Amino acid sequence: MSGVALESPVDPADYPLPPTLGIHRLPTVMSGMRRNIVPVLHEQFQRFGPTVRVYAPGIAEFVFVSRAADAERVFISRQDIYSKGEEYDIPALGLRTGLVTSRGARWQRDRKMINPMFAKRRLDPLAENMTRRIVAMTERWNRIRDGETIDIAKEMMRVTLEIAAETLFGTDLSEAEIAETGAAITEVLEDMLLIGASPAVWVSAALPRMRLDSAAHGHWRYRRIARRLRQLDALVQRRIDDRRDAGVSRNDFLAMLLEAEDHKSDRLTHREVMAQAVTFLGAGHETSASGLSWFWHLLAENPAARRRLLDEVDEVLQGRLPTAADIDRLPWTKACFSEALRIHPPVYLAMRTAHQDDVLGGYRVRAGSTVIVLTHEIHRDPDIWPDPTSFDPSRFLPGAGKDRPRGAYVPFGGGRRICIGSQFALMEGVLIAAATSQRYLLDSAPGWAVLEEGATTLRPRGGLPMVVRRRGSGTHTASA
Ligand code: HEM
Incomplete structure (x- = not known):
C-alpha cells in the first residue's frame, strides 16, 4: 500500500x-409538464430542498435534482450508471x-x-449559408414600416429552420416545403410532449x-405524429431520389448521411438515415430559435450590454458581413448569447435512468429511478451565480468563471451525450446576433409581459x- 488513505x-x-411527493402530487407535476414544469418544481425545491422525489409505486419514480454537483455526477463522473433509458421512448415517438x-x-x-x-472544418463553410439566410430575413424586414x-x-x-433545412438538404427546398417542414416538426414535438405528460400513458x-412505448403508441396524438412523420419522410425521400437521378455529388448533411449509408462495413440503413434527418431538424431548430428569442429580449432590456455589443460588432466588422473567423473576434456578442442560454436554457431539463443505486445531493437514488436534472434551476443557483437573474455577459468573457464548478453551466448537457450541435448553435447564434444588429435594433414592445413557457x-x-x-448606415443611434 502507498499509505494514501482510500476514499x-x-x-x-x-x-x-x-423528500418525497406522494402519488396524489403526480397530477400536479404532470399538468405542470403540459404547461410549465419549471415553476412547479421551483416551488417544490423551495419547500423541500434541492432534491425531490415523486413516487407512484409500480408506475414511476422520478428524482428531480437541482445542483451543479448533481449535474456533474449524472452527466460526467458517473455517466456509466446514468444513461438514457425508457423515458426516451417518448422523444423517440417524434425523433425516432x-x-x-x-x-x-x-x-x-x-x-x-x-x-x-x-x-470545425465542416462547420466553418456553413457560416456563409447562415449569413445568406440572415440577410434574407433583414431584407424581409426592410419591407415593413x-x-x-x-x-x-x-x-x-x-431563420433557424431555413438554416437547418439548408444545412441538411442544400438549397433544394422551396419556401413552401420549408414552411411545411416547420409546421410538421413543431406539431410532432408538441404532440410528443403532451403524450409524455399524460398520466394515462404512464399508468x-x-x-x-x-411498456412505455406501446402505451404511448395507443394515444390518439400518436396517430397524428405518425401522419406528420410520413409527410416528412416523403419530403426527405424526394430529395434523395432527386439527387440519385441527377447523379450530382453534394456537400450537405444529407449527402454525408447517405455516404454513411453506402459505407459497406458499418452502414446506416435507409430508415436510419430518415431518423437522423428528422432528429437533426427536430433537435437543431427550435432550441436555437428559443435561445435567440431570449437573447433579443435580454439585450433590449439591458441597454448598456447592447451598446457594448453594437460597438463591438461595428468595430470588428466595419460594415462587412460576419464570417466563421469572426466568432472569436466578437467575445462580447458570444458572451451575451451564452448568458441568455444560462438565464433561459432552451433545454431546461435532461433525463437519465439510474442503473445502480447511487447518492445524489446526500440522498439515496434507487436503481431504476428516472433522474431529472433541472438545468434551469442549476443556472440560477445564487451560490454559483451572484444575482442570478441579472443579465451579466461578463460572466462568459474569456478567462471568466475559472472557479465555477463543472456542472454549473450545462445548456448543452455534458459527458458523452453532450449536444453534438453546440458549436453549430454558437456559431449560428453569434452570426444572427451580429449580422442582424448591424442592420436593426430590436426593442421590447410596450405593455407586453414576457413570460417563460416550458x-x-x-x-x-x-x-x-x-x-x-x-439602424443608420453602420453606426448606431443615440437611443440605441
Ligand atoms: C442553442 C441551441 C441548442 C441547445 C440549447 C441544445 C441543447 C442540447 C442538450 C441539452 C442536449 C443533451 C440532452 C441530454 O443530455 O439529455 C442536446 C443533445 C443533442 N443536440 Fe442539441 N442543442 C442545441 C442545438 C442543436 C443543434 C443546432 C443541433 C443540430 C444541428 C443539435 C443536435 C443535438 C443532437 C443530435 C443531440 C443528441 C446528442 C447525443 O445524444 O449524442 N442541437 N442538445
Missing part, C-alpha cells in the same frame, strides 16, 4: 431517500431512433459516424406486458413581439 466507497443504503434517443451500441456507432459532420412591431420568436423560428405502461423548449409564452427599427 471509503459510498453505500447508498446509508443515505435517506429524498436517431442520435438524441438511441442508446448503447447503436448510439455509439451513430455518434462516431456523425461526429465528423460537426467538425420602420418601428413596426413583429413577432421575433416567429422570425427566429423561421397503462405499468400494466402487465405493457414546452418542448423554454420559449417566450405567446411569442415575442418587438419593435424593429433600422
Whole structure:
C-alpha cells in the first residue's frame, strides 16, 4: 500500500431517500409538464430542498435534482450508471431512433459516424449559408414600416429552420416545403410532449406486458405524429431520389448521411438515415430559435450590454458581413448569447435512468429511478451565480468563471451525450446576433409581459413581439 488513505466507497443504503411527493402530487407535476414544469418544481425545491422525489409505486419514480454537483455526477463522473433509458421512448415517438434517443451500441456507432459532420472544418463553410439566410430575413424586414412591431420568436423560428433545412438538404427546398417542414416538426414535438405528460400513458405502461412505448403508441396524438412523420419522410425521400437521378455529388448533411449509408462495413440503413434527418431538424431548430428569442429580449432590456455589443460588432466588422473567423473576434456578442442560454436554457431539463443505486445531493437514488436534472434551476443557483437573474455577459468573457464548478453551466448537457450541435448553435447564434444588429435594433414592445413557457423548449409564452427599427448606415443611434 502507498499509505494514501482510500476514499471509503459510498453505500447508498446509508443515505435517506429524498423528500418525497406522494402519488396524489403526480397530477400536479404532470399538468405542470403540459404547461410549465419549471415553476412547479421551483416551488417544490423551495419547500423541500434541492432534491425531490415523486413516487407512484409500480408506475414511476422520478428524482428531480437541482445542483451543479448533481449535474456533474449524472452527466460526467458517473455517466456509466446514468444513461438514457425508457423515458426516451417518448422523444423517440417524434425523433425516432436517431442520435438524441438511441442508446448503447447503436448510439455509439451513430455518434462516431456523425461526429465528423460537426467538425470545425465542416462547420466553418456553413457560416456563409447562415449569413445568406440572415440577410434574407433583414431584407424581409426592410419591407415593413420602420418601428413596426413583429413577432421575433416567429422570425427566429423561421431563420433557424431555413438554416437547418439548408444545412441538411442544400438549397433544394422551396419556401413552401420549408414552411411545411416547420409546421410538421413543431406539431410532432408538441404532440410528443403532451403524450409524455399524460398520466394515462404512464399508468397503462405499468400494466402487465405493457411498456412505455406501446402505451404511448395507443394515444390518439400518436396517430397524428405518425401522419406528420410520413409527410416528412416523403419530403426527405424526394430529395434523395432527386439527387440519385441527377447523379450530382453534394456537400450537405444529407449527402454525408447517405455516404454513411453506402459505407459497406458499418452502414446506416435507409430508415436510419430518415431518423437522423428528422432528429437533426427536430433537435437543431427550435432550441436555437428559443435561445435567440431570449437573447433579443435580454439585450433590449439591458441597454448598456447592447451598446457594448453594437460597438463591438461595428468595430470588428466595419460594415462587412460576419464570417466563421469572426466568432472569436466578437467575445462580447458570444458572451451575451451564452448568458441568455444560462438565464433561459432552451433545454431546461435532461433525463437519465439510474442503473445502480447511487447518492445524489446526500440522498439515496434507487436503481431504476428516472433522474431529472433541472438545468434551469442549476443556472440560477445564487451560490454559483451572484444575482442570478441579472443579465451579466461578463460572466462568459474569456478567462471568466475559472472557479465555477463543472456542472454549473450545462445548456448543452455534458459527458458523452453532450449536444453534438453546440458549436453549430454558437456559431449560428453569434452570426444572427451580429449580422442582424448591424442592420436593426430590436426593442421590447410596450405593455407586453414576457413570460417563460416550458414546452418542448423554454420559449417566450405567446411569442415575442418587438419593435424593429433600422439602424443608420453602420453606426448606431443615440437611443440605441
Ligand atoms: C442553442 C441551441 C441548442 C441547445 C440549447 C441544445 C441543447 C442540447 C442538450 C441539452 C442536449 C443533451 C440532452 C441530454 O443530455 O439529455 C442536446 C443533445 C443533442 N443536440 Fe442539441 N442543442 C442545441 C442545438 C442543436 C443543434 C443546432 C443541433 C443540430 C444541428 C443539435 C443536435 C443535438 C443532437 C443530435 C443531440 C443528441 C446528442 C447525443 O445524444 O449524442 N442541437 N442538445
